[in-house]
Amino acid sequence: MFLRRPEVPDGLKLAPELSRGLPLVGHTVEFVRDTIGMLERANHELGEIAAVRVAGRRMVALFGPEAHEAVFRAKDAVLDPREAYKIMTPVFGEGMVYDATPEKMAEQFKMLLPALKDRRMRTYGETILDEVERSVADWGDEGEVDVVDYCRVLTNFTSSRCLIGEEFRERMTDEFARIYHDLERGVTPLAYIDANLPIPSFKKRDQARVRLVKLIGEIIEERKRTGRTGEDFLQTLMEARYEDGAALTHDEITGMLLAAMFAGHHTSSVTTAWALIELCRHPAYMRRVVAELDEVYGADGQTDYASLRNIPVTEHAVKETLRLYPPLFLLIRVVQKDWVYKGHHLPKGTWVLVSPTVSQRDRAVFTHPYTFDPDRFAEPRSEGKKDWAFIAFGGGRHKCLGNAFALLQIKAILGTLLRRYEFELVDPKVKPDFHGLVIGPSEPCRLRYRKRAELSVTPAVSTGEPASVREEVREEAVAPAPKRERVQLNIALDLDVCQGHAVCVNEAPEVFYLDDETGKVAVHTDRPDPKHNDAVRAAADYCPQRTIQLEEEALPLDDASLPSGCPVAH
Numbered sequence: 001m002f003l004r005r006p007e008v009p010d011g012l013k014l015a016p017e018l019s020r021g022l023p024l025v026g027h028t029v030e031f032v033r034d035t036i037g038m039l040e041r042a043n044h045e046l047g048e049i050a051a052v053r054v055a056g057r058r059m060v061a062l063f064g065p066e067a068h069e070a071v072f073r074a075k076d077a078v079l080d081p082r083e084a085y086k087i088m089t090p091v092f093g094e095g096m097v098y099d100a101t102p103e104k105m106a107e108q109f110k111m112l113l114p115a116l117k118d119r120r121m122r123t124y125g126e127t128i129l130d131e132v133e134r135s136v137a138d139w140g141d142e143g144e145v146d147v148v149d150y151c152r153v154l155t156n157f158t159s160s161r162c163l164i165g166e167e168f169r170e171r172m173t174d175e176f177a178r179i180y181h182d183l184e185r186g187v188t189p190l191a192y193i194d195a196n197l198p199i200p201s202f203k204k205r206d207q208a209r210v211r212l213v214k215l216i217g218e219i220i221e222e223r224k225r226t227g228r229t230g231e232d233f234l235q236t237l238m239e240a241r242y243e244d245g246a247a248l249t250h251d252e253i254t255g256m257l258l259a260a261m262f263a264g265h266h267t268s269s270v271t272t273a274w275a276l277i278e279l280c281r282h283p284a285y286m287r288r289v290v291a292e293l294d295e296v297y298g299a300d301g302q303t304d305y306a307s308l309r310n311i312p313v314t315e316h317a318v319k320e321t322l323r324l325y326p327p328l329f330l331l332i333r334v335v336q337k338d339w340v341y342k343g344h345h346l347p348k349g350t351w352v353l354v355s356p357t358v359s360q361r362d363r364a365v366f367t368h369p370y371t372f373d374p375d376r377f378a379e380p381r382s383e384g385k386k387d388w389a390f391i392a393f394g395g396g397r398h399k400c401l402g403n404a405f406a407l408l409q410i411k412a413i414l415g416t417l418l419r420r421y422e423f424e425l426v427d428p429k430v431k432p433d434f435h436g437l438v439i440g441p442s443e444p445c446r447l448r449y450r451k452r453a454e455l456s457v458t459p460a461v462s463t464g465e466p467a468s469v470r471e472e473v474r475e476e477a478v479a480p481a482p483k484r485e486r487v488q489l490n491i492a493l494d495l496d497v498c499q500g501h502a503v504c505v506n507e508a509p510e511v512f513y514l515d516d517e518t519g520k521v522a523v524h525t526d527r528p529d530p531k532h533n534d535a536v537r538a539a540a541d542y543c544p545q546r547t548i549q550l551e552e553e554a555l556p557l558d559d560a561s562l563p564s565g566c567p568v569a570h
Contacts, residue, residue, distance in 0.1 A: 026053025072396030084332035096255035270440035326356035504539035
């Protein structure tokens with residue numbers, strides 16, 4: 001494990017090394033036992049850049065928005081995620097995703113994206129809500145539930161039904177929950193050292209994958225035999241072809257489905273649990289969330305894709321939960337060519353570490369960073385909008401593809417549960433479980449629930465109709481005549497981070513489209529007609545990658561730029 005000091009070009013220096021490294025093994029023991037604690041110590045002791053030695057590897061941790069941007073914008077030929085994330089090979093399979101060549105990985109991601117694109121996402125809401133209703137059908141008026149186990153099982157059902165298909169969901173038993181749990185528990189910091197060590201958690205992981213390939217293979221063969229097709233991602237993969245015309249094997253289909261589920265499930269599960277816990281700890285904000293849900297949905301309003309975008313108080317609670325408890329606490333790139341950051345030389349082979357958990361508690365960016373304060377995401381503070389500061393899902397072209405699915409799922413679950421039940425923690429002392437790379441609450445973590453008697457606010461219109469219908473009626477009654485803004489929006493696209501989710505295309509099809517060759521967004525014009533301003537702003541706001549940058553330009557006060565009938569017009 002001895003590391004020779006690399007040669008450093010003139011004018012540059014190596015990253016300063018964290019103290020208390022042991023002879024030969026360096027910081028390996030601390031890395032395995034308490035990775036976050038080690039990284040927090042490194043940030044406190046050395047600031048933005050700190051070097052550690054782990055299992056014979058030179059690693060450099062970078063902290064803060066500037067460092068995040070440098071890492072996430074770097075080309076794969078310079079900083080590559082594949083070598084580090086081969087820890088996922090035992091889960092996804094050999095030759096899959098990060099274990100594939102760059103060309104094959106790009107093809108596989110193109111196959112993966114349709115399951116998580118905006119148009120498909122709009123169909124998932126109803127499925128998620130149905131699963132929530134089924135999950136509480138036997139709860140009764142009051143009782144207790146282990147929130148971690150409940151969220152894990154629920155999101156297993158929702159993710160598998162949305163991605164694998166209805167028949168798989170209906171066949172699911174407790175076995176699937178155990179299989180998936182064993183897969184997740186087999187992904188730990190120890191896997192960065194050797195993902196094939198003969199330890200119990202890795203053995204269970206490997207056995208679980210073999211069983212899952214068999215279960216999914218049975219459904220594939222049944223569909224082929226009966227000619228049945230499904231409106232799900234499994235069907236998409238069964239029909240998908242590589243550029244050379246080859247179909248995916250059962251093992252490859254399983255790997256792709258697991259990649260999609262890991263992209264959306266583990267985030268949804270642990271974040272929903274943490275959000276409920278933090279809201280129970282902060283009853284004043286809980287009341288605001290419930291009041292918002294009652295106002296938006298009334299007693300029996302339909303929760304749909306559009307309405308889930310219109311609950312900012314709830315969304316801020318989810319984002320604050322993601323800030324404090326990001327699903328992945330460690331993101332890694334491996335230097336492929338000597339790289340320089342702020343005068344520090346990072347030689348080829350260096351592992352570059354970015355920790356959302358540590359960086360999102362940076363006092364220079366977030367006020368009172370250890371406090372649960374969802375209002376930091378509201379105007380005028382908007383702390384989460386600082387470029388490259390909020391990285392709960394990573395950033396750049398490799399940002400988690402499932403981030404939009406996860407947010408949709410979490411808000412749908414919270415919105416349904418909190419409209420029906422009141423919750424409180426049985427034991428307020430909840431500690432994080434650091435066993436895997438996904439940090440959830442330690443189990444058991446019990447919540448006491450009681451069915452709500454009535455709404456916390458009176459709906460704005462009492463007609464006996466669903467809230468969505470009432471809102472439509474109210475909007476029709478008071479909606480002003482369309483008018484042209486006196487503002488010209490100029491559009492700039494950060495194509496380096498675009499993943500082709502196509503949210504913007506659905507929001508403003510007159511302005512945005514997907515380029516067939518690149519799979520990325522393009523514009524018909526970068527100076528769209530001001531009548532499309534609202535749609536363009538929505539496209540920018542809802543883009544999961546923040547690809548769209550807008551600049552406002554005041555238009556002259558003339559007849560063309562003023563709404564008809566304006567008293568200023570002449």
